[in-house]
Amino acid sequence: MKSDTNCLIAQSGGPTTVINASLAGVIKKALKEESIHRIYGAVHGIQGVIDDNLLDLTDIFENDDLKINQLKHTPAMFLGSCRYKLSDYAENISDYSIIFQTLKKYSVKYFLYIGGNDSMDTVLKLSAYGKTIHSDIKFIGIPKTIDNDLECIDHSPGFGSAAKYIAASTLEIAHDTYIYDMKSVTIIEIMGRNAGWLTGAAALARNEYSSAPHLIYLPEKPFSTGKFVADIKAQLKERKHVIVAVSEGVKDRAGSYISAESAKTDQFGHVMLSGTGKYLEGLVKHTIGCKVRSIELNVLQRCASHASSLTDIEEAFQLGQHGIKAALNGESGVMATLNRKDSHPYTVEYGTVPIEKVANIEKKVPLSWINEEGNDITDSFVEYALPLIEGEANVKYRNGVPEYFNVSHLVENITV
Amino acid sequence: MKSDTNCLIAQSGGPTTVINASLAGVIKKALKEESIHRIYGAVHGIQGVIDDNLLDLTDIFENDDLKINQLKHTPAMFLGSCRYKLSDYAENISDYSIIFQTLKKYSVKYFLYIGGNDSMDTVLKLSAYGKTIHSDIKFIGIPKTIDNDLECIDHSPGFGSAAKYIAASTLEIAHDTYIYDMKSVTIIEIMGRNAGWLTGAAALARNEYSSAPHLIYLPEKPFSTGKFVADIKAQLKERKHVIVAVSEGVKDRAGSYISAESAKTDQFGHVMLSGTGKYLEGLVKHTIGCKVRSIELNVLQRCASHASSLTDIEEAFQLGQHGIKAALNGESGVMATLNRKDSHPYTVEYGTVPIEKVANIEKKVPLSWINEEGNDITDSFVEYALPLIEGEANVKYRNGVPEYFNVSHLVENITV
DSSP, X not given: OOOSOEEEEEEOSSOOSSHHHHHHHHHHHHHHXXXXXXXXXXXXXXXXXXXXXXXXXXXXXXXXXXXXXXXXTOOSOTTOOOOXXXXXTTTOOHHHHHHHHHHHHTTEEXXXXXXXXXXXXXHHHHHHHHHHTTOOOEEEEEEOOTTOOOSSSSSOTTHHHHHHHHHHHHHHHHHHHHTSSSOEEEEEEEOOSSOOHHHHGGXXXXXXXXXXXXXXXXXXXXXXXXXXXXHHHHHHHHOSEEEEEXXXXXXXXXXXBGGGGGOEEOTTSOEEOOOHHHHHHHHHHHHTOSEEEEEEOTTHHHHOGGGOBHHHHHHHHHHHHHHHHHHHTTOOSEEEEEEEEEETTEEEEEEEEEXXXXXXXXXXXXXXXXXXXXXXXXXXXXXXXXXXXXXXXXXXXXXXXXXXXXXXXXSOOOOO | OOOSOEEEEEEOSSOOSSHHHHHHHHHHHHHHOTTOOOEEEETTHHHHHHTTOEEEHHHHHTTOHHHHHHHHTOOSOTTOOOOOOOOOTTTOOHXXXXXXXXXXXXXXXXXEEEESHHHHHHHHHHHHHHHHXXXXXXXXXXXXXXXXXXXXXSSOTTHHHHHHHHHHHHHHHHHHHHTSSSOEEEEEEEOOSSOOHHHHGGGGGOOSSOOOOSEEEOTTSOOOHHHHHHHHHHHHHHXXXXXXXXXXTOBOTTSOBGGGGGOEEOTTXXXXXXXXXXXXXXXXXXXXXXXXXXXXXTTHHHHOGGGOBHHHHHHHHHHHHHHHHHHHTTOOSEEEEEEEEEETTEEEEEEEEEGGGTTTOOOOOOGGGBOTTXXXXXXXXXXXXXXXXXXXXXXXXXXXXXXXXXXXXGSOOOOO
């Protein structure tokens, strides 16, 4: 006999390929629990709670493991996202009143929020406010971000899959580059405004015949265009094809983005920022003059589910399950987390961490994992990242393309 | 008892993910033939023949089906490429003398060249020159190009895999886009300077919940920026998220590339061409003002072997085998080809076509396969392209990345 207490889950922030795996973990576990009657999903994160825009996930997924499995492999967010930042309740209580009204209306006892450090701020604020009104609702954060910049967790779900895509793509770009018998420079621009985890992951492309990327620049160390040109020139003395991985967020000593130097006025008279890769492409072209190309991996590094890491998918799923477990154990104001027990063989254990230790904090690549010259990462980085990209997602295909979960509720046409 | 006549194979032009599958087909078939003693591969296309830079492929692949299979799934070109255009022999005979000397030196009776319409020009010229000197060497072309612009073949090997990558990526980008509850325009720039086959293939991303791409622009029809803005505005009345597939090669009525309009002076005072996607992104930003992003699929659409079409790989392999078969049958000055016998079920037959019908000619998308408005393709295009992306490559992974064939001979370091 199921109880009449319910759980509510939502997703927030930027996409990864495994946020839906965490959602699938929550649903799978919650469906089995006697103490949870219905599972609601808020559409577009906390905004969906404010707007009373909920889906009944029990109806969609009950007794359907095939659907749960398909959800697990679907990119981005089945429930949609938002970038809504709650004010402090001391400053503006209205959002809080509405949210807690909705939670009461749907008899929600367990509130789970999947997101990055901004989303953990929402969990922190709701759980703090809940205490002031003696609410018994449990607020749990479930981590996700391709940027891997969450504190108090060995690595963030979403990072491993993005890292795998970046490493595989870097190797494929290297094969594409090696075929011509002429000097060339290829610059791969990778996501990460402040943390260089994803850019460092390009090093996982290296193997016994290919040392690409030959240069790696992370935002953790100041970037000098003069040093960059000197590095490229030195590399071109040693090899025909130089492949560079650079973070979109590299900055000079003064903290200005390198790409800001290339601000140009477009045909409408507006200043445009071209990307870091494009800027460096121009720099190489005009200071060195060899063949040069820049490639921006763009959103595919965060949404290419067909190339996800199986390790990442499974961990994201487990973290979702662990979130429900923690809520049922009476925890609140915590984030589900994982710690690495060992790298050989790779094993992790799951737990929770107080949310205030995670919210609004960015974890960067340790400087000791970047080489002295600031143009490569060290073996410690590789040892850390390698297990996270192991294993391949078993994505089903139909009509030659991946068969993902139907998200028609997010793409409803506007009636004119 | 093997004969003492040999075969020589080379690769030329731009990369695809299945050129090595054709090479694998040649090697597999040639290894079995009594009348072929050794199989040589010229490194960097016809340049490698001129430079006497050959690899003995017999040594590498004999009795090793695992290696042949790995080669079949490796992107770009195991033998390297070149962009060398032979002069007419009437104008400059020196290259021809050197090439035929090398062929004689290595007792080459069968010459196979894998490439696109430019490379078929090389086969045409060599076979014509061979006739004038009464050479008995057989010259065979094996088709490849992601652009699908070769004549006298139902479709070019390489196209199906690029099309599959484009369709899957378009669907994944759509999932990435749908999560936010705000109007947005996403512009995907796809390869193709003159032919829109690849851009049209983005339509294969459409399914029961996602009609993206909502607008498709090919270079076959003149592009008007005014019409483009009007199209986007009309779409934004009907849906929140508008996703556009546009060929890099769209041109205005006067035949000028649209991207040329965005020529800007960079920080070095040089004029830079920004891409078509970036230009249209700026156009939407300043005429409509909603959230807008452009994504250039770049070289990954031609080198992402991890996402290749199995149909494409197998056909490329068969065409390699058929090239050897044609040579042994005494054909010369021909290209191996395939014709579609049926689309339901999809079946093809292999044959040959005189090389002069293929060399230097570009096949474009029929205008009847583009809608009246010039902003979409028709069902005939989809029916044509769908079977070509069916099936998934079985790529092996090691350390989390695809395990491709060692190409160290192409990446040798330069000794300082």
